Amino acid sequence: MDALTRSPPDAYENRQTGVTLAPMPAVISIAGLGKTYASGLVALQDIDLDIRRGEIFALLGPNGAGKTTLISIVCGIVTPTAGRVTVDGHDILRDYRAARARIGLVPQELYTDMFETPWATVNFSRGLFGLPPNPGHLEQVLRDLSLWNKRNDRIMTLSGGMKRRVLIAKALAHEPQVLFLDEPTAGVDVELRRDMWALVRRLRDSGVTIILTTHYIDEAEEMADRIGVISKGRLILVEAKTALMKKLGKKQLTLHLQEPLAAIPESLGDWGLTLNNGGSDLEYVFDASQENTTIPMLLRRLGELGIGFKDLNTRQSSLEEIFVSLVTERK
């Protein structure tokens, strides 16, 4: 793994408060992790990653990139062929009880016991993770997920969105420190997606570390503190989301000119401008990190040359565009 892909040790910005925070200690440490299936398929190679306590970490990647394999290894469902993983300092293989007790997993598929009730199934999950009954905690979990009124209904009678919430309730039944959400909003409607996002934020605020995989880039953009991009089994980038947007994001300034230009004046050559829309639109693409100096200089120069504009607009590349360009570069 090259330097770009390592988790930066520097401080990062809390996206909710805007306050710059010192990096938190790692709650999950992954070193040299690899997985080759019996078929010979290399699912993961040389993964090094630290997940910081209390953060929301989004793992992005195309289908088959290795996201679910990575999660499954940390949770104990898939056996790694190389490397080491610790959860809160506990090795997932040698000290599996302590490691797994700290983790909650919400799988991508709606795996539920159809004939059980939400109340019975959350009690089952809590017991499975070695904790004594705690009806008060389980009631709170079901209330937080708007499932309390459905607690005695059979799961098979619930809607898809409710079944997904039942899975979240099961994962929270044993009060985990780390919650894995594998495609939590796949196939759910917009309203439920918003509810999920709010729930994830509440969990993070209560101290739970969240690791989510998603295909929805806007979901990662909306929620994540840091982003990891995985492609063909390799972790190609880990970066604070805001830093990533700054580092790799492009901004585009479009000036709608008062008079069309036949050609770009030579004195504007340094900016790499393009003319569009029959010479009526002047377009300038620049790195987000340069924004403080280049635009005022450009506008001053245009004024000096007597080139007027009637309107302007800017747009910043989305995380989706950054993600696509990263994955495309690797192909």
Add this chain to the structure above:
Amino acid sequence: MNATTLRFNYHAILAIYKFEMARFRRTLWQSIVTPVITTSLYFVVFGAAIGARMGDIDGIHYGSFIVPGLIMLSLFTESLNNASFGIHMPRFTGTIFEVLSAPVSAFEIVLAYVGAAATKSILLGLIILATANLFVPVHIEHPLWMAGFLLLVATTFSLFGFIVGIWAKGFEQLQFVPMLIITPLTFLGGVFYSIDMLPDGWRTFSLFNPIVYVISGFRWSFYGSADVGVGISLAATLVFFLLCLGLVWLIFRTGYRLKS
């Protein structure tokens, strides 16, 4: 107790056990009433209709003679079905992920699933014993041996069922072992007759059927006489138990059809 200091996850064992017993309660009709009706029919047909025309076997009335075999017949099939279905269902629905990701050892998983399956089949065996008492006189000469055999056989066949439930790729394969292997071997294992009643060649052939030893040992605990010595019966059953235990150990050691 904090989960992080777990040495033995008895909460998990209890959770799986209660979950499996809840499934048993949901299907109470199929689980208990059906085998009781079937066994009653066996007594009507073999005990009353045919048994009335049969002589005593080893000094035991034919109706009473078949009681231990009929209990074993139900015990084998129910242990096998309960345990295989219990572990196969979460594999089929995908809910096995939760058990595999929980802080629970292979021993605890097996103890819970096999314990629940064995409990159900032992309950059923006792119900059939009570039902038999309504039709024929039943005398138990060695009650402790009877209880021991009941426990050992239920546990052994539940372990075997657990293996079948892991091995099976679908419900068709799940039915393959009980329907096509265990039921024929049981019928040929002396449920309805003493193997001494067979011609010499067939008698020798029967001695290769492991079910013979299980039924023989169990019948000895009732009437004090059997086709083979009780020590040999116990040893054969223990060998099968240890074989199943070894296979289960291998399954968890290699992750066979559980983990990739």
